Amino acid sequence: MMKKSMILYVLLAFTICGFSQQTGNLRVEPMFWWAGMKNPNLQLMVHGENIADTKVDLNYPGVALTSVTRVENPNYLFIDLKIAPEAKPGSFTISFLSKKKTVASYLYELKAREPSSALRQGFNPSDVIYLITPDRFANGNPDNDAMPGMKELPNRADKDGRHGGDLRGIINSLDYLHDLGFTAVWLNPVLENNMTRTSYHGYSTTDFYRVDSRYGTNDEYRELNDELDKRGMKLIMDMIFNHCGSEHWWMDDMPMPDWINNYPEHKITSHRRTVNQDPHASEIDKREMSDGWFVPTMPDLNQKNPFMANYLIQNSIWWIEYVGLEGIRQDTWPYPDKDMMADWTKRVLEEYPNFNIVGEEWSLNPAITSYWQLGKHNADGYQCYLPSLMDFPLQHAVSSGLSTEEGWNDGLIQLYEMLANDFLYPDAENLVVFPDNHDMSRFYTQVGEDADLLKLGLAYFLTTRGIPQIFYGTEVLMSNPGTDDHGIIRSDFPGGWPGDAVNAFTGKGLSADQQDLQNYLKTIQNWRKGQNVIHTGKMKHFVPQDGVYVYFRYNDKDAVMVVLNKNLESKNLVTERFAEMMKGYQSGTDIISSNQITNLKSFSVPARSAMIIQLKK
Structure with missing residues (x-):
C-alpha cells in the first residue's frame, strides 16, 4: 500500500507534468518529448530507489533503446533513446524489470509538434x-x-x-x-x-x-x-x-x-x-x-x-x-x-x-x-x-x-x-x-x-x-x-x-x-x-558638441534624425555639419512632440530633451 506522501507525489505528477501513468516512486526527466525533432537522440534521467538493479525494456515503432548507463548512485539510470524521423506521436510503456518481473513502469509520451515550432x-x-x-x-x-x-x-x-x-x-x-x-x-x-x-x-x-x-x-x-x-x-x-x-x-x-x-x-x-x-x-x-x-x-x-x-x-x-x-x-x-x-x-x-x-x-x-x-x-x-x-x-x-x-x-x-x-x-x-x-x-x-x-x-x-x-x-x-x-x-x-x-x-x-x-x-x-x-537600418553618428549629440538611423528609403540636448537651455541647431545625411530632405516631424520642422537648416532643440525627427523629402 502506498504511503500518503507517495500518493500526493503521484497526484502532483499527474497535475503538473502531464504524466499518463506511473507505477512505483519514479521521477523521469524529461517527462515527455516530441516526435519529429531534428536531433533524434534523447536521454532520460530516471530516479527511483535501487532503479539501477532493474533491466529496462520498451517497444514502440521508431524508438530504439540505444544504451542504459548505471552510475555510482544505484538510485539513478540514464536511458538513451533514438527517435527515428518516422516515429509517430503516441505513448509507450518503459518497463523496469527485476528477475523478469515488472517492478515499475512509466508511460512515456511523444507529443506532436506545432507545425511552425x-x-x-x-x-x-x-x-x-x-x-x-x-x-x-x-x-x-x-x-x-x-x-x-x-x-x-x-x-x-x-x-x-x-x-x-x-x-x-x-x-x-x-x-x-x-x-x-x-x-x-x-x-x-x-x-x-x-x-x-x-x-x-x-x-x-x-x-x-x-x-x-x-x-x-x-x-x-x-x-x-x-x-x-x-x-x-x-x-x-x-x-x-x-x-x-x-x-x-x-x-x-x-x-x-x-x-x-x-x-x-x-x-x-x-x-x-x-x-x-x-x-x-x-x-x-x-x-x-x-x-x-x-x-x-x-x-x-x-x-x-x-x-x-x-x-x-x-x-x-x-x-x-x-x-x-x-x-x-x-x-x-x-x-x-x-x-x-x-x-x-x-x-x-x-x-x-x-x-x-x-x-x-x-x-x-x-x-x-x-x-x-x-x-x-x-x-x-x-x-x-x-x-x-x-x-x-x-x-x-x-x-x-x-x-x-x-x-x-x-x-x-x-x-x-x-x-x-x-x-x-x-x-x-x-x-x-x-x-x-x-x-x-x-x-x-x-x-x-x-x-x-x-x-x-x-x-x-x-x-x-x-x-x-x-x-x-x-x-x-x-x-x-x-x-x-x-x-x-x-x-x-x-x-x-x-x-x-x-x-x-x-x-x-x-x-x-x-x-x-x-x-x-x-x-x-x-x-x-x-x-x-530603426529595426534594420544603419546608424551614423557625429561627435557630440556643446552638449548635443546627433545621430541618424537610415536605409535606402527612410532616415530618422535623433538629437539629444543635455543642456539646461534650448539650443539652436545649425545642421550644415550633418549635410552628408540630410541631402535631399526638406522637412521633418518630431515624433515626440508631433511638431513639424519646415526648415531643416536650423531649428531649436528644447532644453534637456530629445527630438526624434522623421525626415521627409
Missing part, C-alpha cells in the same frame, strides 16, 4: 522587451500566495520576502503592456525555488521542470505565451545553467560525486571572469572562477559532466517546445564551462534556426563581451554560438554620460566612444541595450532622480542600434534613492495588489510626471513598432 521567430531589433520580476509585479491570484509544500510563506512587509506576484497577474496586465508599445516580455526565473528564505528572485532552482506553484502552473506559463501570441508579443525565459538552489531535490541524493563542483565543502567563485579570455591565465584561476559557487545557497553545477550537460541542454529545449518560447536570457554567462555553453547554443540553434538567446556577461569592456558572440574570431580559437549579449558597456556609458558634466572624456562623448567599439562585435545590432535591470539601481536613480535625463536615456535606448529592454516600473519613475538593496530595487509595481493607493495600470493616483513618462514611452514605442529604419 521549428521556425519560431526569436526576439530581434523590431522588439522592445519589458523585464518583469514576477513576485513584485501583480498578484492576480492571492490563493496561490502560500502553497502546500512550499517552505517560504508570503510576507509583503519584508523587502526580501515573497510578495505574491504571479503569472495570472502578468496575464491580466498584457493589454497594459501592449498599449505601451512593448512587443516582448522577459520574466525573471519562474521555476520552482522551494528555498527556506529569500526565494522570490527565482535564481535558486529546486526543480528544473516545474513552475513555482506560488507563480502558478506549467499550464499557466503556456497560457501566458498563448496570450502574448494573440497580441503579437513574444516570451523570453530566464534560465540558469551555472547553479541550482541548495535545497534542490537532487542535493539529498546526487547521481554521482562530481554532479556538483566543490561539494560538500563549497568554495565561492573568485568572480574573475576575464580568465575566459586571458591568454596568460593559470589553470587554478580558471577553476576557481568557473567551479566556485556563486553564493553559499547556489551549488555550482558541473557542466563538464556529460550527463549534467545533456540534462541542462534537453531541459532548455523542452521548455522552448512546451511553452512556445521566442527567446532565452541565460544568467551568469561566463561562469559555467564555456565549451558546454558553446555546445548548448549550437544545439538550440540547430533545432530552432530563427531563435534568439541573450547572455549575461556583466563586463564594461566590449572586448570581453564580444568574445562570446556568434561569428567572433577569437585569438584562442574559441567559437561560441551565442547570438546576443546584454550590452553592459553601453549601459554604463549612457548612465555615466548623462550624469557627468560635459568634458573631453565625460558627458555625451562617452556614448559616442562606446558605440565606436562596435567593430569588436560580429553583430552589434543584435545586442540587447537597456537603461537598467533587476540587479542594478534603477536608471531614474542613476541619473539623480532627474526625469528629463531619464527621458533622454530612454529616447536613446529606443533609437540606437540593438534590441531595447526596459525594466518594469521605469514608466512610472520607480526608484531606489539612498540604497542599492535588491529588495528595494525590485519593489512592488503600483496597482499590482488590491488596495494599492496608486495604480499604474489605470492611472489612479499617478503624479503628472508619472503620467507624462507613460505617455512618452507609449508615443516612442508605438511609433517604433512600424519603423524598419
